Amino acid sequence: xxxxxxxxxxxxxxxLASEPQRPRRVxxxxxSFAMFRNGKSxxxxxxxxxxxxIAVFAPLIAPYDPLEKDFTALRQGPxxxxxxxxxxxxxxxxxxxxxxxxxVLVVGFLAGIIATFVAVLxxxxxxxxxxxxxxxxxxxxxxxxxxxxLPLIIIVASQYxxxxxxxxxxxxxITGWAWGARVLRxxxxxxxxxxxxxxxKANGEKLWRIxxxxxxxxxxxxxxxxxxxxxxxxxxGLTTLAFIGVIPITxxxxxxxLFWAQQNGAFPDYWWWYVPAGLCIALLGMALSLINFGxxxxxxxxxxxxxxxARAMRKKGLAMDGGVTEVRVGQGSAP
Amino acid sequence: MTTLEFTNVxxxxxxxxxxxxxxxxxVSFTLTSGQTIALVGQSGSGKSTIAKILTQLERASSxxxxxxxxxxxxxxxxxxxxxxxxxxxxxDPFASLNPYHTIRHHLExxxxxxxxxxKDQVEDEVRALLERVRLDPDATIDRRxxxxxxGQRQRVAIARALASRPELLIADEPxxxxxxxxxxxxxxxxxxxxxESDLGVLYITHDLATARHFSxxxxxxxxxxVVERGAADSVILDPQHEYTRALRDASPDPDKHFAAGAAxxxxx
Amino acid sequence: MxxxxxxxxxxxxxxxxxxTINFFLPRMMKGDPVSAYLAKNQxxxxxxxxxxxxxxxxxxxxxxxxxQYLDYWGLMLHGDLGVSTSNGLAPVSDVIATxxxxxxxxxxxxxxxxFLIGTSLGSVIGWRRGSxxxxxxxxxxxxxxxxxxxxxxxxxxxxxxxxxxxxxxxxYDKGTSPNWSWDFVGQVIAHGTLPALTIVVASxxxxxxxxxxxxxxxxxxxxxxxxxxxxxxxxxxxxxYASRNAVLPQLSSFALALGFIVGGTLVMELVFSYxxxxxxxxxxxxAKDYPLMQGLFLVITLAVLVANILADVAYAALDPRTxxxxx
Numbered sequence: 049x050x051x052x053x054x055x056x057x058x059x060x061x062x063x064l065a066s067e068p069q070r071p072r073r074v075x076x077x078x079x080s081f082a083m084f085r086n087g088k089s090x091x092x093x094x095x096x097x098x099x100x101x102i103a104v105f106a107p108l109i110a111p112y113d114p115l116e117k118d119f120t121a122l123r124q125g126p127x128x129x130x131x132x133x134x135x136x137x138x139x140x141x142x143x144x145x146x147x148x149x150x151x152v153l154v155v156g157f158l159a160g161i162i163a164t165f166v167a168v169l170x171x172x173x174x175x176x177x178x179x180x181x182x183x184x185x186x187x188x189x190x191x192x193x194x195x196x197x198l199p200l201i202i203i204v205a206s207q208y209x210x211x212x213x214x215x216x217x218x219x220x221x222i223t224g225w226a227w228g229a230r231v232l233r234x235x236x237x238x239x240x241x242x243x244x245x246x247x248x249k250a251n252g253e254k255l256w257r258i259x260x261x262x263x264x265x266x267x268x269x270x271x272x273x274x275x276x277x278x279x280x281x282x283x284x285g286l287t288t289l290a291f292i293g294v295i296p297i298t299x300x301x302x303x304x305x306l307f308w309a310q311q312n313g314a315f316p317d318y319w320w321w322y323v324p325a326g327l328c329i330a331l332l333g334m335a336l337s338l339i340n341f342g343x344x345x346x347x348x349x350x351x352x353x354x355x356x357x358a359r360a361m362r363k364k365g366l367a368m369d370g371g372v373t374e375v376r377v378g379q380g381s382a383p
Numbered sequence: 384m385t386t387l388e389f390t391n392v393x394x395x396x397x398x399x400x401x402x403x404x405x406x407x408x409x410v411s412f413t414l415t416s417g418q419t420i421a422l423v424g425q426s427g428s429g430k431s432t433i434a435k436i437l438t439q440l441e442r443a444s445s446x447x448x449x450x451x452x453x454x455x456x457x458x459x460x461x462x463x464x465x466x467x468x469x470x471x472x473x474x475d476p477f478a479s480l481n482p483y484h485t486i487r488h489h490l491e492x493x494x495x496x497x498x499x500x501x502k503d504q505v506e507d508e509v510r511a512l513l514e515r516v517r518l519d520p521d522a523t524i525d526r527r528x529x530x531x532x533x534g535q536r537q538r539v540a541i542a543r544a545l546a547s548r549p550e551l552l553i554a555d556e557p558x559x560x561x562x563x564x565x566x567x568x569x570x571x572x573x574x575x576x577x578x579e580s581d582l583g584v585l586y587i588t589h590d591l592a593t594a595r596h597f598s599x600x601x602x603x604x605x606x607x608x609v610v611e612r613g614a615a616d617s618v619i620l621d622p623q624h625e626y627t628r629a630l631r632d633a634s635p636d637p638d639k640h641f642a643a644g645a646a647x648x649x650x651x
Numbered sequence: 652m653x654x655x656x657x658x659x660x661x662x663x664x665x666x667x668x669x670x671t672i673n674f675f676l677p678r679m680m681k682g683d684p685v686s687a688y689l690a691k692n693q694x695x696x697x698x699x700x701x702x703x704x705x706x707x708x709x710x711x712x713x714x715x716x717x718x719q720y721l722d723y724w725g726l727m728l729h730g731d732l733g734v735s736t737s738n739g740l741a742p743v744s745d746v747i748a749t750x751x752x753x754x755x756x757x758x759x760x761x762x763x764x765x766f767l768i769g770t771s772l773g774s775v776i777g778w779r780r781g782s783x784x785x786x787x788x789x790x791x792x793x794x795x796x797x798x799x800x801x802x803x804x805x806x807x808x809x810x811x812x813x814x815x816x817x818x819x820x821x822x823y824d825k826g827t828s829p830n831w832s833w834d835f836v837g838q839v840i841a842h843g844t845l846p847a848l849t850i851v852v853a854s855x856x857x858x859x860x861x862x863x864x865x866x867x868x869x870x871x872x873x874x875x876x877x878x879x880x881x882x883x884x885x886x887x888x889x890x891x892y893a894s895r896n897a898v899l900p901q902l903s904s905f906a907l908a909l910g911f912i913v914g915g916t917l918v919m920e921l922v923f924s925y926x927x928x929x930x931x932x933x934x935x936x937x938a939k940d941y942p943l944m945q946g947l948f949l950v951i952t953l954a955v956l957v958a959n960i961l962a963d964v965a966y967a968a969l970d971p972r973t974x975x976x977x978x
Binding site: 187191193194195197199206280287288292306319322332337 | 661664665668669672676792793795796797798799800801802804805807808812864907909910911913914915917918921932933936944947948951952955956959
Binding site: 246252265 | 438439440462463466467470471473474475478479480481482483484492493496497540543547
């Protein structure tokens with residue numbers, strides 16, 4: 049057996065010199081938000097930002113009070129005075145949509161926060177523990193996943209004459225936390241066996257530090273994605289409940305507008321009354337979905353580059369999915 | 384002078400649906416400071432199990448592990464002190480560092496945890512550690528693992544292990560996942576560090592060549608049983624057990640000539 | 652086999668949990684409309700019906716909670732869900748039985764159609780990544796977040812009221828009673844087209860996007876490259892190698908989404924006045940018909956459970972790894 053025995057010092061220096069150096073420096077917070085730094089996420093965040101601005105500055109943006117009735121202008125189409133027309137009682141649809149944004153965003157985000165908090169608690173604990181503790185938490189999660197949410201919410205919400213906002217958000221959260229918990233459990237289980245967690249254990253780090261400092265930062269993308277997904281579901285759930293009439297009309301949101309529209313014969317003629325509210329729901333949902341796609345692409349780089357690579361290859365005349373490997377004869381290629 | 388005695392240790396794992404698996408069967412050895420023992424064996428021979436037991440990531444099913452005559456505590460401050468004295472370098476440089484944190488974080492944690500130096504000297508100690516492993520502190524300290532190469536990461540892992548000023552080092556296949564051309568550099572670094580700090584090193588590997596180059600004594604492990612042990616040179620040059628012979632014969636010899644059409648594995 | 656046993660054990664546990672939640676539901680609710688109703692209609696309700704209502708709703712406090720629970724299970728196993736106060740005291744199980752087939756038919760067909768179309772589209776879009784097919788992605792995203800009920804209203808407004816192509820509500824023409832004639836079947840199809848179309852289009856986006864993402868991940872795998880290198884026909888690689896593997900997680904999310912789908916179609920039935928369990932539940936909520944509400948919740952939950960079991964069986968059939976868990 050022979051062994052290459054170069055003098056120790058120089059081989060080390062050679063090794064250092066030949067190793068690639070990358071000069072980028074990224075601060076810790078910047079890394080947390082790297083998942084938002086792509087086209088899809090930014091678009092989604094921009095749209096969401098517009099809605100947030102509308103909700104916060106509603107009194108400044110809306111020309112009328114949403115319930116202000118103008119009996120001289122019933123069921124009018126869009127005009128200069130009423131950008132989105134009026135309802136059967138002369139209320140300004142545009143103002144209603146603007147003020148409705150508040151109800152949607154407040155309940156949506158509240159439900160999202162509660163649900164994500166529970167999901168992190170249950171999911172990470174279930175993932176880190178093993179054995180019966182993990183299995184029972186997993187069974188609990190699965191039960192909540194299977195039980196259909198809307199019928200349960202309908203039954204519970206119909207009990208109360210005027211449920212407070214927090215109760216509505218809470219009920220939406222109860223039916224929405226399970227999905228995030230399931231994903232987090234799977235991710236935590238895979239993280240638990242990674243070498244850097246084992247190394248932290250072997251160095252004597254305490255359990256809470258291992259979870260909080262070592263594991264959680266690697267889970268931020270999943271947690272963010274779960275939060276966005278839960279908010280989307282909560283928004284859709286809330287507007288659906290309002291449309292059915294289960295949630296009292298004291299909470300004005302886009303679903304309430306549609307409820308009134310349907311009850312008062314807006315279909316099909318008065319399109320300005322029912323189209324904008326539904327479009328807003330779809331737009332907000334789309335913005336949230338785009339944010340989630342951005343996070344997905346960050347987590348799974350294959351999604352990010354898939355389209356770009358294919359386009360680049362197409363430019364060179366090579367088909368990405370062609371069945372034949374094209375052989376090119378290049379100039380000056382090495383033998 | 385520190386002595387670690389691994390005495391008659393066996394380890395059983397429960398396999399779902401197939402009963403028990405015996406990973407280690409009555410294994411014994413002694414590791415002292417200043418000495419390097421190589422633990423050689425193929426995948427599945429039980430090498431990593433020994434490493435895990437030594438770092439208390441797993442517990443032995445039977446037998447004892449004694450450090451300076453005292454059994455390893457299973458919890459509490461005694462275990463913490465043990466972990467300060469016996470440290471591990473993991474095999475996979477890509478997985479053993481947390482992708483989220485900077486190199487500074489990785490080296491600060493053990494310093495703070497074991498209170499190796501007073502708080503105001505932590506930064507200087509981190510830099511000193513990086514220099515010990517022949518990395519440029521300014522270029523490395525604020526980077527994250529994915530910005531470094533495999534060899535650099537492994538050096539950081541070694542620095543992290545040395546942070547608590549241990550007496551014994553368990554190196555679990557430290558160079559197996561590195562490019563061949565830089566393996567020697569990292570191994571020589573380990574040898575230098577051992578000399579400087581009078582460490583006892585357990586070098587776990589599947590590569591006989593580096594085992595001989597690097598260690599005083601070699602132990603050959605096969606299916607959880609120690610089949611041969613002795614001074615490095617004698618185990619390599621004159622193996623007694625057939626498994627050891629097979630290992631030796633499997634190593635490629637660049638000086639050997641191939642006869643056309645024949646695949647001879649006999650040594651020249 | 653072990654895989655199926657574990658799943659069955661889980662489902663048994665979930666069924667038990669659902670029935671138990673159902674037991675506690677009315678006891679958690681405020682007020683006691685059942686007693687009020689019983690007091691008003693003493694003469695009209697048979698003694699057996701009174702007994703079962705009492706057991707279902709815990710009106711009698713002379714029995715311990717545990718005893719009530721046991722009696723409740725007795726009722727469940729007999730299929731006795733009480734009587735419906737808003738349907739002339741007909742047994743709840745009968746009322747539900749008339750409505751259930753409509754929902755199962757509509758939801759079942761529309762959801763399966765949507766899944767199949769969406770998955771196929773998604774796999775083709777994923778296959779042709781980087782081409783113009785990618786333009787479908789923003790559209791799919793938009794449609795996946797459109798609320799079912801709103802889309803239903805728009806569809807009615809366009810196709811029914813304005814264009815007059817399809818009827819806007821109910822499952823069959825007024826004045827007809829269900830029978831097995833071709834005319835009736837034609838009516839069912841005519842009335843069912845719009846609701847089914849709405850469900851299909853509204854849920855399509857989600858399947859397309861999910862499948863596209865899975866396809867892209869799978870297409871990077873080495874076994875696909877090997878298949879192509881072997882010279883296999885493109886369509887064969889697409890269907891037998893890539894889609895076959897990409898569809899597995901889709902099946903899982905299908906099973907998970909069932910609860911959500913049920914929610915969406917409930918409201919659909921309201922919009923179209925379709926005589927399924929969704930409309931029944933909403934009517935019952937309005938009429939404060941608690942026995943019916945409770946019975947419906949149970950039936951819907953158990954139906955979702957059964958659908959989950961079917962999805963799991965399909966998954967086990969398609970994924971050979973689940974059959975090898977013991978080795």
